[in-house]
Amino acid sequence: MNGVAILGSTGSIGRSTLDVIARHPGRFRVVALAARTRHELLLEQCRTFRPALAVLGDAADADLLAAALRAEGLATEVAVGERGLIAAATAPGVEVVMAAIVGAAGLGSTLAAARAGRRVLLANKEALVMSGRLLLEAVAAGGGQLLPIDSEHNAIFQCLPPGPPGVRAPGVRRVWLTASGGPFLRVPLASLGAVTPDEACAHPRWRMGRKISVDSATLMNKGLELIEAQLLFGLPPGAVEVVVHPESIVHSLVEYVDGSTLAQLGHPDMRTPIAHALAWPDRIESGVQSLDMLRLGSLGFEAPDRRQFPCLGLAEAAARSGGTAPAALNAANEVAVAAFLEGRLNFTAIAEVIERVLECQPAKPVGALEDVLAADADARRAAAGCIEAGGGWRA
């Protein structure tokens, strides 16, 4: 039995992970579950999966959960906040950690899981984009594994020979990251300023949390994934290409020097990459139907429009700058997306805020985690100031 901790268990990835695990009761045992809010849902998950530890972001919610667990005679212990997340990631009996917290909030627990030598299933791309090689070094030092959950990176992983993360596989010329194009692929640029959060979150192919849904609508998600791919597969900026593929059937491709291009295909359902990484190198049922090639019809591929989606270009520039630039990009994006979701910022101003933050915060080299955290904090402050000033820049 593999002991599993799920960080972000109440989210879209967390719930899909529990769905896969529930199909294999003899193979996986849930040891720890962690979320920020939604204590009722976490209680329900504790009833079903009986973890040793449950973690919530807030002490009052944690007290409510602990009282409910006691009342039902469940032995699950309850912990709070960042210390609780790290306890969950490193708890005895945990071999696999699903890192599915959204945003920078997942960095500390993902690093802790890596340092402790766990198999880290990385959905939380922001943690890798921010910390870059530091996370890869933590995986190497801990002696564990890092398996990508992001569908594109999981697809690339499946098309590559086995090898350590961060090292370019021999014979790889480049990788092609597919992008659905999000809900605004065919929407005229002029009308994007007025789109609402609900419109931005109505993704045509994937059902996901609200932050990544907005990132998919701006194409920042693909920008973050471009940085994620460079790091995971040891590729220089020019060796990762983005191609728009609206059907979301081909999840990404690896191009080799001999003219071969390998792809992974499947229905757009995250349970496939989750099941792949949970069981790797075995294969297990995920609950996802196989593709019916006779009904698939034609698949389209086109170049992304960087004028319509400036976030992609901003991420490419941050990838080229390196150092703290990806952390600053990510932090500015998190602040801008939160403001958009709260109705304080226009959709098109998300890219403007990020651009201004990056202009005034030149990339510095990353020696240690403190450099990343400082860049993250500076960019958050700068982005908040920018938004407060109504889209204008405030030094």
Ligand code: NAD
């Ligand atoms: P979501 O918003 O549905 O869920 C986020 C989860 O993280 C929730 O359980 C929430 O409680 C938890 N969380 C947030 N802040 C926390 C904190 N401070 N402490 C503890 N828990 C916290 O998001 P999601 O769509 O499941 O995405 C999760 C991550 O996976 C993101 O990094 C996203 O980019 C990545 N990802 C998601 C998908 C997808 O299909 N949903 C696909 C690829 C990658």
Ligand code: MG
């Ligand atoms: Mg993805």
